[in-house]
Amino acid sequence: MGDGTAASTTNRGHSSSSNKPEWLQQYDLIGKIGEGTYGLVFLARTKSAANRGKSIAIKKFKQSKDGDGVSPTAIREIMLLREIPHENVVKLVNVHINHADMSLYLAFDYAEHDLYEIIRHHRDKLNHSINQYTVKSLLWQLLNGLNYLHSNWIIHRDLKPSNILVMGDGEEHGVVKVADFGLARIYQAPLKPLSENGVVVTIWYRAPELLLGAKHYTSAVDMWAVGCIFAELLTLKPLFQGAEVKAMSNPFQLDQLDKIFKVLGHPTLEKWPTLANLPHWHQDVQHIQGHKYDNASLYNVVHLPPKSPAYDLLSKMLEYDPRKRITAAQALEHEYFRIEPLHGRNALVPCQPGEKVVNYPTRPVDTTTDFEGTTSIQPSQPVSSGNAAGGMPGAHPSNRSVPRPMNVVGMQRMPHQSMQAYNLTSQAGMGGGMNPGGIPMQRGAAAQAHQQQHLRRKDPGMGMPGYPPQQRSRRF
Numbered sequence: 237m238g239d240g241t242a243a244s245t246t247n248r249g250h251s252s253s254s255n256k257p258e259w260l261q262q263y264d265l266i267g268k269i270g271e272g273t274y275g276l277v278f279l280a281r282t283k284s285a286a287n288r289g290k291s292i293a294i295k296k297f298k299q300s301k302d303g304d305g306v307s308p309t310a311i312r313e314i315m316l317l318r319e320i321p322h323e324n325v326v327k328l329v330n331v332h333i334n335h336a337d338m339s340l341y342l343a344f345d346y347a348e349h350d351l352y353e354i355i356r357h358h359r360d361k362l363n364h365s366i367n368q369y370t371v372k373s374l375l376w377q378l379l380n381g382l383n384y385l386h387s388n389w390i391i392h393r394d395l396k397p398s399n400i401l402v403m404g405d406g407e408e409h410g411v412v413k414v415a416d417f418g419l420a421r422i423y424q425a426p427l428k429p430l431s432e433n434g435v436v437v438t439i440w441y442r443a444p445e446l447l448l449g450a451k452h453y454t455s456a457v458d459m460w461a462v463g464c465i466f467a468e469l470l471t472l473k474p475l476f477q478g479a480e481v482k483a484m485s486n487p488f489q490l491d492q493l494d495k496i497f498k499v500l501g502h503p504t505l506e507k508w509p510t511l512a513n514l515p516h517w518h519q520d521v522q523h524i525q526g527h528k529y530d531n532a533s534l535y536n537v538v539h540l541p542p543k544s545p546a547y548d549l550l551s552k553m554l555e556y557d558p559r560k561r562i563t564a565a566q567a568l569e570h571e572y573f574r575i576e577p578l579h580g581r582n583a584l585v586p587c588q589p590g591e592k593v594v595n596y597p598t599r600p601v602d603t604t605t606d607f608e609g610t611t612s613i614q615p616s617q618p619v620s621s622g623n624a625a626g627g628m629p630g631a632h633p634s635n636r637s638v639p640r641p642m643n644v645v646g647m648q649r650m651p652h653q654s655m656q657a658y659n660l661t662s663q664a665g666m667g668g669g670m671n672p673g674g675i676p677m678q679r680g681a682a683a684q685a686h687q688q689q690h691l692r693r694k695d696p697g698m699g700m701p702g703y704p705p706q707q708r709s710r711r712f
Protein backbone atom coordinates (compact mmCIF):
# COMPACT_ATOMS: atom_id res chain seq x y z
CA MET A 237 0.00 0.00 0.00
CA GLY A 238 1.04 3.50 -0.53
CA ASP A 239 3.24 2.91 -3.46
CA GLY A 240 0.52 3.15 -5.92
CA THR A 241 0.37 -0.63 -6.05
CA ALA A 242 -2.71 -2.68 -5.49
CA ALA A 243 -1.26 -4.74 -2.65
CA SER A 244 -3.72 -5.50 0.09
CA THR A 245 -3.11 -4.73 3.72
CA THR A 246 -1.85 -7.50 5.90
CA ASN A 247 -1.15 -5.75 9.14
CA ARG A 248 -3.60 -5.89 11.95
CA GLY A 249 -1.85 -4.32 14.86
CA HIS A 250 0.00 -1.15 15.62
CA SER A 251 3.72 -0.96 15.39
CA SER A 252 5.63 -0.46 18.59
CA SER A 253 7.22 2.76 17.35
CA SER A 254 3.97 4.65 17.00
CA ASN A 255 0.36 4.51 17.93
CA LYS A 256 -0.54 4.62 14.23
CA PRO A 257 -1.39 1.37 12.48
CA GLU A 258 1.35 0.14 10.22
CA TRP A 259 -0.42 0.89 6.96
CA LEU A 260 -0.86 4.49 8.00
CA GLN A 261 2.80 4.80 8.85
CA GLN A 262 3.57 4.52 5.17
CA TYR A 263 2.20 8.03 4.77
CA ASP A 264 2.73 11.54 5.93
CA LEU A 265 -0.75 12.82 6.62
CA ILE A 266 -1.05 16.40 5.41
CA GLY A 267 -4.63 17.32 6.25
CA LYS A 268 -8.29 17.09 5.42
CA ILE A 269 -9.24 18.03 1.86
CA GLY A 270 -12.91 17.25 1.84
CA GLU A 271 -15.94 15.92 3.50
CA GLY A 272 -18.63 13.85 1.87
CA THR A 273 -21.86 12.32 3.00
CA TYR A 274 -20.15 9.25 4.40
CA GLY A 275 -16.84 10.42 5.67
CA LEU A 276 -13.75 12.52 5.28
CA VAL A 277 -11.05 12.73 2.64
CA PHE A 278 -7.42 13.35 3.63
CA LEU A 279 -4.34 14.25 1.66
CA ALA A 280 -1.33 12.09 2.44
CA ARG A 281 2.12 11.59 0.92
CA THR A 282 3.90 8.29 0.54
CA LYS A 283 7.16 7.87 2.43
CA SER A 284 8.58 4.84 0.64
CA ALA A 285 11.70 5.40 -1.43
CA ALA A 286 10.11 4.15 -4.64
CA ASN A 287 7.36 6.72 -4.62
CA ARG A 288 8.44 9.28 -2.09
CA GLY A 289 6.19 12.29 -1.89
CA LYS A 290 3.47 10.88 -4.14
CA SER A 291 0.13 12.36 -3.18
CA ILE A 292 -2.67 10.05 -2.11
CA ALA A 293 -6.26 10.81 -1.13
CA ILE A 294 -7.42 8.66 1.77
CA LYS A 295 -11.15 8.43 2.09
CA LYS A 296 -12.31 7.38 5.49
CA PHE A 297 -15.82 5.98 5.82
CA LYS A 298 -16.97 6.16 9.34
CA GLN A 299 -19.25 3.45 10.62
CA SER A 300 -22.63 4.81 11.64
CA LYS A 301 -23.69 4.11 15.19
CA ASP A 302 -26.45 1.74 14.20
CA GLY A 303 -24.62 0.09 11.31
CA ASP A 304 -23.34 -3.46 11.48
CA GLY A 305 -20.00 -3.01 9.81
CA VAL A 306 -18.97 -3.45 6.23
CA SER A 307 -20.21 -6.71 4.81
CA PRO A 308 -17.81 -9.18 3.18
CA THR A 309 -19.74 -8.76 -0.06
CA ALA A 310 -19.23 -5.02 0.00
CA ILE A 311 -15.54 -5.50 0.72
CA ARG A 312 -15.19 -7.96 -2.15
CA GLU A 313 -16.76 -5.44 -4.46
CA ILE A 314 -14.51 -2.70 -3.26
CA MET A 315 -11.46 -4.91 -3.74
CA LEU A 316 -12.55 -5.49 -7.31
CA LEU A 317 -12.60 -1.75 -7.90
CA ARG A 318 -8.82 -1.85 -7.48
CA GLU A 319 -8.63 -3.81 -10.69
CA ILE A 320 -10.03 -1.11 -12.90
CA PRO A 321 -7.19 0.17 -14.99
CA HIS A 322 -8.34 3.08 -17.06
CA GLU A 323 -6.77 6.44 -17.63
CA ASN A 324 -10.07 8.24 -16.98
CA VAL A 325 -11.00 6.38 -13.81
CA VAL A 326 -9.36 7.28 -10.53
CA LYS A 327 -7.05 4.55 -9.29
CA LEU A 328 -7.96 2.89 -6.00
CA VAL A 329 -4.57 2.01 -4.64
CA ASN A 330 -5.69 0.20 -1.54
CA VAL A 331 -8.33 -0.69 0.96
CA HIS A 332 -8.00 -0.90 4.72
CA ILE A 333 -10.47 -2.02 7.30
CA ASN A 334 -10.31 -1.16 10.96
CA HIS A 335 -11.69 -4.35 12.41
CA ALA A 336 -12.39 -2.76 15.77
CA ASP A 337 -15.24 -0.66 14.43
CA MET A 338 -15.33 -1.78 10.81
CA SER A 339 -14.33 1.67 9.58
CA LEU A 340 -13.27 1.55 5.98
CA TYR A 341 -10.34 3.41 4.42
CA LEU A 342 -9.90 3.72 0.69
CA ALA A 343 -6.69 5.18 -0.71
CA PHE A 344 -6.83 6.74 -4.17
CA ASP A 345 -4.41 8.51 -6.42
CA TYR A 346 -4.70 12.19 -5.70
CA ALA A 347 -6.11 14.69 -8.19
CA GLU A 348 -5.54 18.41 -7.60
CA HIS A 349 -8.71 19.67 -9.24
CA ASP A 350 -12.32 18.71 -9.80
CA LEU A 351 -15.10 20.09 -11.97
CA TYR A 352 -16.81 21.71 -9.00
CA GLU A 353 -13.77 23.91 -8.37
CA ILE A 354 -13.03 24.52 -12.03
CA ILE A 355 -16.58 25.74 -12.67
CA ARG A 356 -16.58 27.78 -9.49
CA HIS A 357 -13.27 29.41 -10.41
CA HIS A 358 -14.64 30.53 -13.77
CA ARG A 359 -17.89 31.74 -12.29
CA ASP A 360 -16.66 33.51 -9.17
CA LYS A 361 -13.07 34.49 -9.91
CA LEU A 362 -12.53 34.78 -13.64
CA ASN A 363 -16.07 35.73 -14.53
CA HIS A 364 -15.84 34.11 -17.93
CA SER A 365 -16.86 30.89 -19.54
CA ILE A 366 -14.69 27.80 -19.88
CA ASN A 367 -13.09 27.63 -23.32
CA GLN A 368 -14.58 25.30 -25.92
CA TYR A 369 -11.52 23.06 -26.09
CA THR A 370 -11.51 22.54 -22.33
CA VAL A 371 -15.26 21.81 -22.16
CA LYS A 372 -14.97 19.34 -25.01
CA SER A 373 -11.87 17.63 -23.62
CA LEU A 374 -13.35 17.34 -20.12
CA LEU A 375 -16.58 15.91 -21.53
CA TRP A 376 -14.86 13.46 -23.85
CA GLN A 377 -12.66 12.06 -21.09
CA LEU A 378 -15.58 11.85 -18.69
CA LEU A 379 -17.50 9.84 -21.30
CA ASN A 380 -14.44 7.70 -22.00
CA GLY A 381 -14.09 6.75 -18.32
CA LEU A 382 -17.81 6.18 -18.01
CA ASN A 383 -17.91 4.04 -21.14
CA TYR A 384 -15.25 1.81 -19.58
CA LEU A 385 -17.19 1.54 -16.30
CA HIS A 386 -20.47 0.85 -18.07
CA SER A 387 -18.93 -1.82 -20.25
CA ASN A 388 -17.78 -3.46 -17.01
CA TRP A 389 -21.31 -3.24 -15.63
CA ILE A 390 -20.48 -0.57 -13.13
CA ILE A 391 -23.01 2.20 -12.79
CA HIS A 392 -21.80 5.26 -10.95
CA ARG A 393 -25.20 6.52 -9.71
CA ASP A 394 -23.79 9.64 -8.06
CA LEU A 395 -22.04 11.59 -10.80
CA LYS A 396 -21.67 15.28 -10.01
CA PRO A 397 -18.96 17.89 -10.57
CA SER A 398 -17.08 17.14 -7.32
CA ASN A 399 -16.76 13.47 -8.35
CA ILE A 400 -15.05 14.34 -11.60
CA LEU A 401 -11.44 14.94 -10.82
CA VAL A 402 -8.79 16.55 -13.00
CA MET A 403 -5.09 15.95 -12.50
CA GLY A 404 -2.81 18.82 -11.59
CA ASP A 405 0.80 19.47 -12.68
CA GLY A 406 2.76 16.44 -13.82
CA GLU A 407 2.71 13.85 -16.55
CA GLU A 408 -1.08 13.52 -16.36
CA HIS A 409 -1.82 17.24 -16.19
CA GLY A 410 -5.38 18.01 -17.27
CA VAL A 411 -6.48 14.36 -17.41
CA VAL A 412 -9.99 13.61 -16.13
CA LYS A 413 -10.54 10.88 -13.53
CA VAL A 414 -14.00 9.70 -12.62
CA ALA A 415 -14.13 9.15 -8.85
CA ASP A 416 -16.51 7.58 -6.36
CA PHE A 417 -17.75 4.97 -8.82
CA GLY A 418 -19.06 1.64 -7.70
CA LEU A 419 -19.46 2.77 -4.11
CA ALA A 420 -23.21 3.27 -4.21
CA ARG A 421 -23.80 -0.28 -3.06
CA ILE A 422 -21.68 0.06 0.04
CA TYR A 423 -23.19 3.45 0.78
CA GLN A 424 -26.62 1.93 0.69
CA ALA A 425 -25.93 -0.51 3.49
CA PRO A 426 -24.49 -0.80 5.98
CA LEU A 427 -22.77 2.57 5.74
CA LYS A 428 -25.20 5.33 6.46
CA PRO A 429 -24.81 9.06 6.11
CA LEU A 430 -23.07 10.58 9.08
CA SER A 431 -25.79 12.20 11.09
CA GLU A 432 -23.60 14.74 12.77
CA ASN A 433 -21.88 16.41 9.84
CA GLY A 434 -25.00 18.01 8.41
CA VAL A 435 -24.09 17.39 4.79
CA VAL A 436 -26.65 17.26 2.03
CA VAL A 437 -27.00 14.82 -0.82
CA THR A 438 -27.53 16.63 -4.08
CA ILE A 439 -30.41 15.61 -6.31
CA TRP A 440 -29.63 18.06 -9.10
CA TYR A 441 -28.02 15.41 -11.29
CA ARG A 442 -30.60 12.72 -10.61
CA ALA A 443 -32.32 11.16 -13.61
CA PRO A 444 -36.11 11.56 -13.99
CA GLU A 445 -36.74 7.81 -13.76
CA LEU A 446 -35.13 7.81 -10.32
CA LEU A 447 -37.05 10.90 -9.27
CA LEU A 448 -40.24 9.16 -10.37
CA GLY A 449 -39.44 6.19 -8.17
CA ALA A 450 -37.90 3.63 -10.55
CA LYS A 451 -36.58 0.65 -8.62
CA HIS A 452 -34.62 -0.83 -11.48
CA TYR A 453 -32.41 1.33 -13.52
CA THR A 454 -29.53 1.28 -15.91
CA SER A 455 -26.37 3.12 -16.88
CA ALA A 456 -28.68 5.70 -18.48
CA VAL A 457 -28.92 7.38 -15.05
CA ASP A 458 -25.25 8.31 -15.41
CA MET A 459 -25.82 9.75 -18.88
CA TRP A 460 -28.49 12.05 -17.51
CA ALA A 461 -25.98 13.30 -14.95
CA VAL A 462 -23.40 13.82 -17.72
CA GLY A 463 -25.94 15.95 -19.59
CA CYS A 464 -26.48 18.09 -16.48
CA ILE A 465 -22.72 18.44 -16.04
CA PHE A 466 -22.19 19.31 -19.72
CA ALA A 467 -24.77 22.10 -19.41
CA GLU A 468 -23.10 23.32 -16.22
CA LEU A 469 -19.71 23.44 -17.94
CA LEU A 470 -21.30 25.64 -20.63
CA THR A 471 -23.23 28.01 -18.38
CA LEU A 472 -21.32 27.73 -15.07
CA LYS A 473 -24.65 27.15 -13.39
CA PRO A 474 -26.43 23.94 -12.34
CA LEU A 475 -29.08 23.13 -14.92
CA PHE A 476 -31.82 21.76 -12.67
CA GLN A 477 -31.49 23.21 -9.24
CA GLY A 478 -34.36 21.75 -7.25
CA ALA A 479 -34.86 21.99 -3.52
CA GLU A 480 -34.56 18.60 -1.92
CA VAL A 481 -37.37 17.09 0.10
CA LYS A 482 -35.97 15.53 3.26
CA ALA A 483 -37.39 12.30 4.52
CA MET A 484 -36.15 8.95 5.68
CA SER A 485 -37.26 6.87 2.75
CA ASN A 486 -36.97 7.90 -0.88
CA PRO A 487 -39.36 10.87 -0.86
CA PHE A 488 -41.03 12.30 -3.90
CA GLN A 489 -38.83 15.13 -5.17
CA LEU A 490 -41.45 17.28 -6.81
CA ASP A 491 -39.44 20.49 -6.96
CA GLN A 492 -36.58 18.78 -8.78
CA LEU A 493 -38.97 17.32 -11.35
CA ASP A 494 -40.62 20.69 -11.68
CA LYS A 495 -37.27 22.30 -12.52
CA ILE A 496 -36.64 19.67 -15.18
CA PHE A 497 -40.10 19.94 -16.75
CA LYS A 498 -39.83 23.71 -16.95
CA VAL A 499 -36.77 23.43 -19.17
CA LEU A 500 -37.49 20.24 -21.12
CA GLY A 501 -41.25 20.29 -21.22
CA HIS A 502 -43.60 17.72 -19.86
CA PRO A 503 -42.78 14.05 -20.50
CA THR A 504 -45.53 12.25 -22.36
CA LEU A 505 -46.53 8.61 -22.57
CA GLU A 506 -46.08 8.89 -26.29
CA LYS A 507 -42.41 9.77 -25.95
CA TRP A 508 -41.80 7.68 -22.85
CA PRO A 509 -44.22 4.74 -22.83
CA THR A 510 -42.98 3.13 -19.61
CA LEU A 511 -43.60 6.36 -17.72
CA ALA A 512 -46.92 4.95 -16.59
CA ASN A 513 -45.12 2.17 -14.69
CA LEU A 514 -43.22 4.56 -12.46
CA PRO A 515 -44.61 4.74 -8.92
CA HIS A 516 -44.59 8.51 -8.42
CA TRP A 517 -46.22 9.18 -11.76
CA HIS A 518 -49.41 7.76 -10.35
CA GLN A 519 -48.94 8.91 -6.79
CA ASP A 520 -48.78 12.52 -7.73
CA VAL A 521 -51.23 12.81 -10.55
CA GLN A 522 -52.40 16.23 -9.48
CA HIS A 523 -48.97 17.81 -9.47
CA ILE A 524 -47.13 16.07 -12.23
CA GLN A 525 -49.72 15.14 -14.73
CA GLY A 526 -51.95 18.12 -14.11
CA HIS A 527 -49.35 20.83 -14.52
CA LYS A 528 -48.53 21.97 -18.03
CA TYR A 529 -45.21 23.52 -18.81
CA ASP A 530 -45.13 25.97 -21.68
CA ASN A 531 -42.18 27.74 -23.26
CA ALA A 532 -39.72 24.98 -22.48
CA SER A 533 -36.48 25.57 -24.34
CA LEU A 534 -33.26 23.96 -23.35
CA TYR A 535 -31.25 25.88 -25.98
CA ASN A 536 -32.22 29.20 -24.42
CA VAL A 537 -31.03 28.04 -21.04
CA VAL A 538 -27.69 26.78 -22.32
CA HIS A 539 -27.25 29.50 -24.96
CA LEU A 540 -26.65 27.03 -27.80
CA PRO A 541 -28.04 27.24 -31.30
CA PRO A 542 -30.64 24.47 -31.66
CA LYS A 543 -28.91 23.13 -34.76
CA SER A 544 -25.41 22.97 -33.27
CA PRO A 545 -23.75 19.58 -32.65
CA ALA A 546 -23.23 20.56 -28.99
CA TYR A 547 -26.96 21.10 -28.55
CA ASP A 548 -27.78 17.89 -30.37
CA LEU A 549 -25.51 15.89 -28.07
CA LEU A 550 -26.81 17.60 -24.94
CA SER A 551 -30.44 17.00 -25.84
CA LYS A 552 -29.70 13.31 -26.49
CA MET A 553 -28.18 13.03 -23.01
CA LEU A 554 -31.28 14.67 -21.53
CA GLU A 555 -33.72 12.37 -23.31
CA TYR A 556 -36.54 11.46 -20.90
CA ASP A 557 -36.90 7.81 -21.84
CA PRO A 558 -33.81 6.05 -20.46
CA ARG A 559 -34.02 3.47 -23.25
CA LYS A 560 -33.68 6.21 -25.85
CA ARG A 561 -31.03 8.20 -24.00
CA ILE A 562 -27.64 8.24 -25.71
CA THR A 563 -25.06 5.83 -24.27
CA ALA A 564 -21.49 6.78 -23.39
CA ALA A 565 -20.19 4.74 -26.35
CA GLN A 566 -22.56 6.50 -28.75
CA ALA A 567 -21.77 9.91 -27.32
CA LEU A 568 -18.05 9.39 -27.93
CA GLU A 569 -18.86 8.94 -31.60
CA HIS A 570 -21.01 12.07 -31.81
CA GLU A 571 -20.29 14.74 -34.40
CA TYR A 572 -19.57 17.26 -31.63
CA PHE A 573 -16.27 15.46 -30.99
CA ARG A 574 -15.32 15.45 -34.66
CA ILE A 575 -15.52 19.18 -35.27
CA GLU A 576 -13.02 21.86 -34.25
CA PRO A 577 -11.73 22.38 -31.69
CA LEU A 578 -10.81 18.73 -31.31
CA HIS A 579 -10.53 17.36 -27.78
CA GLY A 580 -7.15 16.66 -26.22
CA ARG A 581 -5.57 14.75 -23.34
CA ASN A 582 -4.60 17.81 -21.33
CA ALA A 583 -7.94 19.54 -20.95
CA LEU A 584 -6.41 22.49 -19.12
CA VAL A 585 -4.00 23.84 -21.74
CA PRO A 586 -5.07 26.91 -23.71
CA CYS A 587 -6.86 26.04 -26.93
CA GLN A 588 -5.41 28.81 -29.06
CA PRO A 589 -1.93 30.26 -29.41
CA GLY A 590 -1.59 33.29 -27.21
CA GLU A 591 -4.55 32.37 -25.03
CA LYS A 592 -3.86 32.80 -21.34
CA VAL A 593 -3.28 29.71 -19.22
CA VAL A 594 -5.84 29.45 -16.43
CA ASN A 595 -4.19 28.73 -13.12
CA TYR A 596 -6.76 26.78 -11.19
CA PRO A 597 -6.37 26.91 -7.43
CA THR A 598 -5.01 23.91 -5.59
CA ARG A 599 -7.20 22.22 -3.00
CA PRO A 600 -7.40 23.90 0.36
CA VAL A 601 -6.00 21.63 3.07
CA ASP A 602 -7.32 21.79 6.60
CA THR A 603 -4.52 20.71 8.91
CA THR A 604 -6.58 21.06 12.08
CA THR A 605 -8.74 17.99 11.51
CA ASP A 606 -6.98 14.83 12.54
CA PHE A 607 -7.46 11.45 10.97
CA GLU A 608 -10.14 10.54 13.46
CA GLY A 609 -12.25 13.33 12.04
CA THR A 610 -12.31 15.52 15.10
CA THR A 611 -11.32 19.13 14.76
CA SER A 612 -8.25 19.49 16.86
CA ILE A 613 -4.53 19.84 16.51
CA GLN A 614 -3.78 16.65 18.37
CA PRO A 615 -1.86 13.90 16.65
CA SER A 616 -3.86 11.15 15.01
CA GLN A 617 -5.50 8.67 17.32
CA PRO A 618 -4.65 5.01 17.01
CA VAL A 619 -6.74 2.73 14.89
CA SER A 620 -6.19 -0.90 14.25
CA SER A 621 -5.95 -2.10 10.73
CA GLY A 622 -6.28 -5.40 9.08
CA ASN A 623 -6.21 -7.19 5.85
CA ALA A 624 -9.29 -6.27 3.98
CA ALA A 625 -8.84 -9.20 1.71
CA GLY A 626 -7.58 -11.65 4.28
CA GLY A 627 -9.79 -14.69 4.59
CA MET A 628 -12.22 -13.21 2.13
CA PRO A 629 -12.93 -15.67 -0.60
CA GLY A 630 -12.90 -14.12 -4.00
CA ALA A 631 -11.16 -10.93 -2.98
CA HIS A 632 -8.66 -11.23 -5.81
CA PRO A 633 -10.29 -12.95 -8.69
CA SER A 634 -7.50 -13.22 -11.17
CA ASN A 635 -9.55 -14.41 -14.11
CA ARG A 636 -12.50 -12.11 -14.18
CA SER A 637 -13.54 -12.47 -17.77
CA VAL A 638 -17.21 -11.56 -17.66
CA PRO A 639 -18.47 -8.17 -16.55
CA ARG A 640 -20.05 -8.29 -13.13
CA PRO A 641 -23.33 -6.49 -12.59
CA MET A 642 -22.56 -4.34 -9.62
CA ASN A 643 -25.10 -1.66 -9.19
CA VAL A 644 -27.81 -2.53 -11.55
CA VAL A 645 -30.46 -2.76 -8.89
CA GLY A 646 -30.57 -0.88 -5.69
CA MET A 647 -31.87 1.90 -3.62
CA GLN A 648 -30.91 5.48 -3.88
CA ARG A 649 -28.77 7.09 -1.31
CA MET A 650 -30.86 8.59 1.36
CA PRO A 651 -30.18 11.70 3.30
CA HIS A 652 -30.25 11.32 7.02
CA GLN A 653 -33.26 12.73 8.79
CA SER A 654 -31.22 15.19 10.76
CA MET A 655 -29.51 16.70 7.74
CA GLN A 656 -29.87 20.37 7.35
CA ALA A 657 -32.16 21.74 4.71
CA TYR A 658 -30.59 23.28 1.65
CA ASN A 659 -29.35 26.69 2.36
CA LEU A 660 -30.45 28.54 -0.72
CA THR A 661 -29.00 31.83 0.32
CA SER A 662 -25.78 32.69 -1.43
CA GLN A 663 -22.69 30.90 -0.24
CA ALA A 664 -20.88 31.30 -3.47
CA GLY A 665 -17.83 33.42 -3.67
CA MET A 666 -16.09 32.12 -0.62
CA GLY A 667 -12.55 32.17 -1.67
CA GLY A 668 -9.08 32.02 -0.30
CA GLY A 669 -7.61 29.37 1.93
CA MET A 670 -5.72 27.93 -0.99
CA ASN A 671 -2.64 25.95 -0.33
CA PRO A 672 -0.14 26.06 -3.13
CA GLY A 673 1.50 22.70 -3.44
CA GLY A 674 -0.50 21.26 -0.58
CA ILE A 675 1.99 22.48 1.98
CA PRO A 676 0.55 22.46 5.50
CA MET A 677 -1.04 25.80 6.20
CA GLN A 678 -0.88 28.21 9.04
CA ARG A 679 -3.67 27.84 11.54
CA GLY A 680 -5.63 30.79 10.21
CA ALA A 681 -5.44 29.52 6.69
CA ALA A 682 -6.24 26.00 7.82
CA ALA A 683 -9.33 27.26 9.58
CA GLN A 684 -10.32 28.99 6.39
CA ALA A 685 -9.83 25.76 4.47
CA HIS A 686 -11.98 23.96 7.01
CA GLN A 687 -14.70 26.57 6.63
CA GLN A 688 -14.48 26.43 2.85
CA GLN A 689 -14.81 22.65 2.84
CA HIS A 690 -17.77 22.94 5.16
CA LEU A 691 -19.49 25.51 2.98
CA ARG A 692 -18.74 23.47 -0.09
CA ARG A 693 -20.54 20.54 1.42
CA LYS A 694 -23.65 22.64 1.76
CA ASP A 695 -23.31 23.85 -1.79
CA PRO A 696 -22.98 20.65 -3.76
CA GLY A 697 -23.52 22.14 -7.16
CA MET A 698 -23.13 25.83 -6.53
CA GLY A 699 -26.67 26.55 -7.45
CA MET A 700 -26.83 29.85 -5.71
CA PRO A 701 -28.34 33.00 -6.98
CA GLY A 702 -26.15 35.74 -8.31
CA TYR A 703 -24.48 34.01 -11.19
CA PRO A 704 -22.68 36.26 -13.56
CA PRO A 705 -24.45 36.65 -16.87
CA GLN A 706 -23.23 34.53 -19.74
CA GLN A 707 -20.22 36.27 -21.18
CA ARG A 708 -20.89 35.33 -24.74
CA SER A 709 -22.86 32.77 -26.53
CA ARG A 710 -20.99 29.92 -28.06
CA ARG A 711 -21.26 28.06 -31.26
CA PHE A 712 -19.95 24.58 -30.71
Ligand SMILES: Nc1ncnc2c1ncn2[C@@H]1O[C@H](COP(=O)(O)OP(=O)(O)OP(=O)(O)O)[C@@H](O)[C@H]1O
Binds near residue numbers: 271275344348398436
Ligand atom coordinates in the same frame (compact mmCIF):
# COMPACT_ATOMS: atom_id res chain seq x y z
N1 LIG B 1 -8.76 11.03 -5.27
C1 LIG B 1 -9.03 12.27 -4.88
N2 LIG B 1 -8.11 13.23 -5.02
C2 LIG B 1 -8.36 14.50 -4.63
N3 LIG B 1 -9.53 14.90 -4.10
C3 LIG B 1 -10.48 13.98 -3.94
C4 LIG B 1 -10.30 12.63 -4.31
N4 LIG B 1 -11.45 11.95 -4.05
C5 LIG B 1 -12.30 12.85 -3.54
N5 LIG B 1 -11.72 14.07 -3.47
C6 LIG B 1 -12.34 15.31 -3.02
O1 LIG B 1 -12.72 15.18 -1.67
C7 LIG B 1 -13.93 15.88 -1.46
C8 LIG B 1 -14.91 14.98 -0.75
O2 LIG B 1 -15.15 13.88 -1.56
P1 LIG B 1 -16.29 12.86 -1.24
O3 LIG B 1 -16.34 11.89 -2.37
O4 LIG B 1 -16.13 12.32 0.13
O5 LIG B 1 -17.55 13.76 -1.17
P2 LIG B 1 -18.42 14.39 -2.30
O6 LIG B 1 -18.23 13.66 -3.58
O7 LIG B 1 -18.14 15.85 -2.31
O8 LIG B 1 -19.85 14.14 -1.72
P3 LIG B 1 -20.62 12.78 -1.42
O9 LIG B 1 -19.78 11.90 -0.58
O10 LIG B 1 -21.79 13.27 -0.71
O11 LIG B 1 -20.92 12.17 -2.74
C9 LIG B 1 -14.41 16.36 -2.82
O12 LIG B 1 -14.01 17.70 -2.93
C10 LIG B 1 -13.63 15.56 -3.80
O13 LIG B 1 -13.37 16.29 -5.01
